[in-house]
Amino acid sequence: AQRVTQPEKLLSVFKGAPVELKCNYSYSGSPELFWYVQYSRQRLQLLLRHISRESIKGFTADLNKGETSFHLKKPFAQEEDSAMYYCALSGTGRRALTFGSGTRLQVQP
């Protein structure tokens, strides 16, 4: 069975502070990992995926297979980063996503 764990329900930081949203997963094969974001009153949207290895809105995430983690990081948080963040996984041959329970990021001025 595949599982995604986001241990923090809420993360509150000040503007300009570094941010790290934690995500751990369990999957026996080679998963594909994603971060989805939902801003206030908007729909769920893809932020980034590990195979792209790109930085989106200053966010990066590295897949660590040894620690089965895919933490989301940003060196300097902005107020507009305040949103709900979901880590998700898709398995080999199964495109449906398994989501974590989400972390709400609050960036205070």
Place this chain on the structure above:
Amino acid sequence: EAEVAQSPRYKITEKSQAVAFWCDPISGHATLYWYRQILGQGPELLVQFQDESVVDDSQLPKDRFSAERLKGVDSTLKIQPAELGDSAMYLCASSSRGESDTQYFGPGTRLTVL
């Protein structure tokens, strides 16, 4: 920019009544997903279609839930009868074929069962 459409956006019903939700995916997207999101949790897959065929409905409570995508385009999810525990956000997503297909989500239908 093309988006996934869902209706209604909100639905309030009484337990034991029937409800139906509609989803129109992005044009050309062969894969359609229905997810359920209970408050405080992440979305969970209910059913996945590839064109008009169901490819995964292992988590769909088939005694009361049904889903169809007759022409391989839009889709309907039905609950009959609704129970109090069905109160949740119902999300539809679609994606195109391919190894790195991104799922695009609709705005969701918030169901409240009284």
